[in-house]
Amino acid sequence: MGAPQSPIGSRRRLGAELRRLRTAAGLTLDEVAEQMTCSTSKISRLETGKGIPKLPDVRELMRIYGVESDDERDALLRLVRDGREHGWWESLTEGVTPERFVLDAPSRYPALETEAAVIRSFDIAVLHGLLQTPEYIRELMSSLLTNHSAAEVERLVELRGRRQRALFDAEKPLRLDVVLDEAVLRRMVGSSELMADQLDAIRERSLLPNVTVRVLPFDAGFHRAHIGSFVLLEFPAGTADVVYVEGHAGENYLENRSDVDRYNAIFDDVVDRALSPDASREVITRYGRDYGARGVGRRA
Secondary structure (H helix, E strand, C coil): CCCCCCHHHHHHHHHHHHHHHHHHCCCCHHHHHHHHCCCHHHHHHHHHCCCCCCHHHHHHHHHHHCCCCHHHHHHHHHHHHHHCCCCCCHHHHCCCCCECCCECCCCHHHHHHHHCCEEEEEECCCCCHHHCCHHHHHHHHHHHCCCCCHHHHHHHHHHHHHHHHHHHCCCCCCEEEEEEEHHHHHCCCCCHHHHHHHHHHHHHHCCCCCEEEEEECHHHCCCHHHHCCEEEEECCCCCCCEEEEEECCEEEEECCHHHHHHHHHHHHHHHHHCCCHHHHHHHHHHHHHHHHHHHHHHHC
């Protein structure tokens, strides 16, 4: 079974095409907005994939840009229709109050992740969501989402589990490249038994050909990446990459080429300082055994 599709991917591809057509026509955003008798921000949102496209608007844009090819018109209108579909995750988030660190209001992160070909992540606080076991997810969300019911937490646990299926897609598995600060392994979430099981799951997942896990050890010292965790989402050719940064002030999606290049450089630098995948697996295994021994000691 193929990975689920996301309407935001169609919106972003449509936006890239509309921007290409506008540039080829030699028109500015303001000039197009004037002809459309709408705001400049509306055209900008369509080009960045943040606005929900409407067929009349796109038909009028095609007229302004002089699109004559039936094949090109059909392709653009198909992207409009696909961009208006509901995302697979919406049934799991309906009625759940958005919270920082878990889910933003328009569910944009799972939408982007669904379309991504490669995820590159640096984590300093908790494990990346695609590496978490259900027990780790449940403990983490129960601690963060104190105003949510147990049923709402379970739906979000299921959402994260569904996201993880992309790693096992037989046709086109998502490529995941993660650097974990050693503090993530040291930080207890739940019980020793939970952590032992979680680290064993990471070790197993790191053996997948499309998953690479590296540990940045304490003795590597302070690195500029320690300013905060981040995720680089890389998309197929023709769609701009995105940096996702999470913080107390909310979520930020950085799409400027200069921002993406900056975070790519930071990630490449931290990879150079991290342990090799094999050495990292040894460290993860050692921590897992230590947690396991502590759990046995408590039971005894």
